[in-house]
Amino acid sequence: MTDPLNALAAWFQTILLNWGLPENVVSVILAVIGVVILCVFVLLVDIFLVWIERKVVARFQDRLGPNRLGPFGLIQPIADVIKLLIKEDITPNGASRFVYNIPPIIALATVLLMWAVIPLAPTILGADINVGVLYIIAIGAISTLGILMAGWASNNKYALLGAFRTVAQMISYEIPMLISLLIPVLLASSMGLNDIITDQSVWNILIVPLAGGIFLLSSIAELGRAPFDLVEAESEIVAGFHIEYTGMKFGLFYAGELLHALTVGAIFAILFLGGWRGPGVNLPYVGPFLGIFYLFIKAFIVYYVTMWFKYSLPRLRIDHMLGFNWKFLTPLALVLLIVVAILDKVLANANVSITIYVLVMFAANILIGWAAISWAKVYTRREREHFDQKNNTNSFQTQLSEENSSAVQS
């Protein structure tokens, strides 16, 4: 018996069969119980995420964060949930009722659906489909649809405008995300997430760091978090598409966004950081639990990096955001895909050792990244010069140094 959780499921199955239930009913019951346990686990982690978010943002901003309710403020998220539950449930005048109430459900449901294919341990997996990566993209597409419905159903022109911009941003950033997601698929020759993990004897972040970077940036843009959060910025578009949602409906949007951030962390961990790989996952009894522990540690580290981005960088403007995607990330991702594909085949045919393979791919990635960033520097400098020429402004900070030197002299 090497796997306690699967053994537990088998024992429960024999009990149900002994009660005389037919076989397919028993498998359906077990599946439903598995789904309920996974969803409860993930949603409990979601509540914990609210606390983490508030503590970390507080520390980034040099203050303490909630610390009055419970030790270290741990009861604070429960107080937040109670506050949201007792708020009045409003439907705005003129909003179509069905289309207005569905989007919060879609927002949280699509994130939970993604957890169906994430392998928590070598043998604990919701559904072992061989197109897991494509499934995650499909679910992301459905969540985009939910946002469009939310914006339209609110009968509010700011909400509609915010929804348009959000969807434009999301479908634009799906493309570099898809292409950089194809790179671990290329290296593992399979789209199934468990296959990608078992193929990573060396973590993919060491082989293709640039693909990891592109995937992280596009995922942060897909989430709608800063610095890409123009779509829900309070000072610009008054919270965008979820402006008319109050109480628990807004709570579902908020919880869905945080859980989506953690899910993106888990997917990044699976694709690039080796998933549940770590010392001791093949031990007989504690193996699966160690696997879950490693996956969540890696997911939380990536989530911390996401929060770091959010609380250190200012917001991007929508045309800068879209220009960054179409002019920089998409060509870079395509070039990287071609180079990785060619190098992979060349190195496999030349039968080199693992160390040389990792070093060559790493060097190629760094070279492409450095070339891309220098091109971007030259391009943006030229654009700024054109802008200055056309509008007769001086955007190159020489004004500031002139003022300083004149102040010193006088």
Place this chain on the structure above:
Amino acid sequence: MIPLSWYLVFAAALFCVGLFGVLARKNAIAVLMGIELMLNAVNINLVAFWRYLGPQDITGQVFTIMVFAVAAAEVSVGLALFISLYRRRGTISADEIDLMKW
């Protein structure tokens, strides 16, 4: 086991509903949606025939993917045309766009 006839009759019904939508609706975008229904009916036909008459060949699925690509291309060009038309005429109702020049 589901007999093949069920899938084919369903696909025929979906195709005819799409055909009705194309021929009877005024708004041009609704006509485009009718075309999408017809393409989906064709896809179901292809995959049903693949599954029942020859799952060892992969031809059925490859052609379904081609139909996806064609549908995507057609929708994007069609909608670009509609948006351009809307800018000029202010309407995309097929009843009201009935003169070539005005």
Place this chain on the structure above:
Amino acid sequence: MTPEMLIFIIIATITLGAAFMVVSSRNLVHVALWLIVTLFGVALLFTLLSAGFLAIAQVVIYIGAIAILLIFAIMLTRRTKEDVKSTFNSNWRWALFIGFLFFTGLLVILMNWSGIAAAPPELDSRANPVVEIGLALVNPNGYLLVFELASVLLLAALVGSIFVAWDRRK
């Protein structure tokens, strides 16, 4: 009545019902949402036909891209005054007649075909359709030409739609 048949009847009823709502709804955004239900129903039928990759590809391409594009176009081409006239144009009776004619014609052809009651053969459980599709698409004796033609078509559609929809007043 096996469970599979029951599931098929439920999915087929929902899909056909949503398709009827697509062609007869008055409000265009409702039509788009009913179209999404139809497309999802078709994806579920693909799963029932053991074509899992196609089901997910259908969700990604149709619901994730085409449906969103349709909703964008609907919102960009709305008139400020909703039309109170009927959603059907003047020859909807002819359209209904032709629809029924087609359907009965297809049914007659299908009933006279001998292979109609074929049972599905067993699938080879070791076969991986994703790998087979990939190999077929790049095989010169397979569908490489079709693949390249589809790529050229998509490129032409990309360039064409940008050019057609470009606002030249700026």
